[in-house]
Amino acid sequence: MPTSPSDPAQPFRSAEPSRSTRPSDAAEPAAPAVAGPVGVVDLAVVGAGPAGLAAAVTAAGLGLRVALLDAGDRPGGQFYRHPAPGLGAARPEALHHGWAAFATREAALRAHESAGRITHLAGHHVWTVVPSAGAPTAEWTLHAVAGHAPEERAAAVTARAVLIATGAYERQLPFPGWTLPGVVGAGGAQAMLKGGLVLPGKRVVVAGSGPLLLAVAGSLAAAGAAVPAVVEAGAYTAYAGRVPALLRNPGKLVEAAGYGGALARHHVRLLTRHAVTEAHGTGRVEAVTVARLDRDWRPLSGTARRIPCDALAVGHGLVPQLELATGLGCATRQAPDGTVALVLDAEQRTSVPGIWSAGETGGIGGAQLAMIEGELAAHSVAGALPGGRLARLTRRRARLRAFADAMAAAHRPGEGWTGWLRDDAVVCRCEEVPAGRIREAADDLGARDARTVKLLTRAGMGWCQGRMCGPAVAALAGQEPAADRRPLSCPVPLRHLAERPSAER
Incomplete structure (x- = not known):
């Protein structure tokens, strides 16, 4: 993606090349270890984002032997992205919300690694999970591609239980011009800033729907970008029917007020019930057309206006990443935002015995909820559910899930968006x-x-x-979104398929 030629993120860098504030950042990530002599673990966790990381360290603390497999080189997932060590980031936590919660769990991961309770397999793309052939008890084999092309290798881990914490990806609703250079996902713009300390442009319109837009706009503005407008297709009046869920989460209201204050300080205009209906430009985006929407998200005639910009960060929420779970036959449901999510019980179990899930796979809810669900799932796998702490976790999950559902319903795309x-x-x-x-x-x-x-x-x-x-x-096509069911969750070299035991084919 094209980036701004200037360095507007300079406030987040040190004055000269230096070590990061965390010891583990002092060197480049090592090449990913390949699963070999791991043996049969009690729990395999797929994904080292907030949910997977919390699940892994909690399970290890309860005495389980854990394998943590993740496509990334470092834990944190899409939410807690790390600047590359060579960038000399002086305060990486300045770009994150809730960094302390992550840092505590990452330190616990390192401690459990050193003690041999967790095997962290970074750079492992799990592409399928299958029942282990010939095992005396119920076990699962996770097949992964380890490393990066052209030197990727096949890897496999066997576990008695599996927790899927694969997170989510951005939902995009196309519009004329969305393929122009300079048009990026809202989450993608955030990732560029967190991971590369760069901006998608100097003048960035933020558009789409959902609370992520406020966070993205605030971060971009704080890093030096001009943000002429946040274009929100929904209306915050939609929260009016969810007042109890809002009042039960005062911390979320304070967080929202903080985002609002940041926009005001940087003179960012918030346009609700509006959408970017077209992007204009030749070599890259140069302006966008913004139009007012009716209640069903149909553009209203005569309301279009142009806003000059050199970048557009756009997204309409997130979509749970379910390929591994649906490949196993896990039951799904439609979430309040119209996406497909997993059906989970009170202990984060899926409909398939031996398979748990936590985080965005059960419905988009954010990092805080994901960590709580990861902890609950770990206690369930370990059979350690009774106790006061578990009751508190369950209450917090219910409270945060109610708030997440309120947000999802308020920002669900209207049927008329195809009109643009x-x-x-x-x-x-x-x-x-x-x-x-x-x-x-x-x-x-x-x-x-x-x-x-x-x-x-x-x-x-x-x-x-x-x-x-x-x-x-x-x-x-006039169809509600349905769960993808595919045998491979990511690209796999043919030689890896040929190496699988015949009983698994």
Whole structure:
């Protein structure tokens, strides 16, 4: 992605190259260890974000032997991103909310690693989980691709229980011009700032829907970007029917007030019930068209205006990443924001015995809720649920989940958003499939679901496998979003498939 040629994030850097404030940042991450002599562990945790990290250290503290597998080189997931050590970040915590909670758990991870209670397998992309063949008791084998091309290797871990904490990715609703350079995801803009200390541009419009927009706009403005507007498609009046959930979470209200204060200090205008309906530019984005929406998110005639910018950070919330869970047959449900999430019981169990899940996979709720769910899942796996602390965790989870559901319902996309899609607007970026071709498949060729549209148009057949365009394709086909069910959750070299035991094929 193009970045600003200047260095507006300088306040977060030290005056000269120096060590990071944390000892583990002093050197570049080592090459990922490959699972070998790990043996059978009690619990394998997939994902080292807030939920997975909390689950792993809690389970180890309860006496379980744990393997923590994560695609990243360092723990933290998408939320707690680390600046590269060579950037000399003086205060990485300045770009994060709730850094102390993460730092405490990361320190516990290092301690459990040293004691041999946790094996942290960084750089491991788990692509399938299958029952172990010939095991005397119920066990699972997790297959992963370790390292990076062209030197990636096959790896496998066997566990008696599995906790899936794979997090989420951004939901994008396409519009004309969204493929222009300079148009990035809202979360992507945050990741650029947290991980690379760079901005997507000097003048950045933030748009879409959901509370993430306020955090992104505040961070970009604090790092030196001009943010002419936050364009929110929803309306905060939608929270009016959820007052009890709001009052039970005063900390969240204080957090929201802090974001509002940051926008006011940086003179950022908040436009509610508005959307970016088109991006304009040649070599990169130069301006966006913003229009007012009706209650169903249909653009209102005569309300369009242009806002000059050199970058657009846009996103409409998050989508739970469920491929591993649905590949196992775990039951799903529709969340209040219209996405598909896992069905979980009070102890974070999925519908498949031996498989637990925590964090965004059970419905988008944020890092604080994810950590609590990770702890609860670990206690459940260890069989240590009774006790006062568990009761407190359960109450906190219920309180935070109620708030998350209120947010999800308030910012759920309205059905009319497809009204800003001209027929020539690209929907599937990978295969360059325009909206008109998808509408033709649905209206003239009889396609009634995203799978049939894919077969007729190739929408969703590209590198991202429909993660970016899936919700849009389903909406244009007149279908509610459905859970993806696929045998591989990420690209896998063919030689790794050939090396699997025949009993697993």
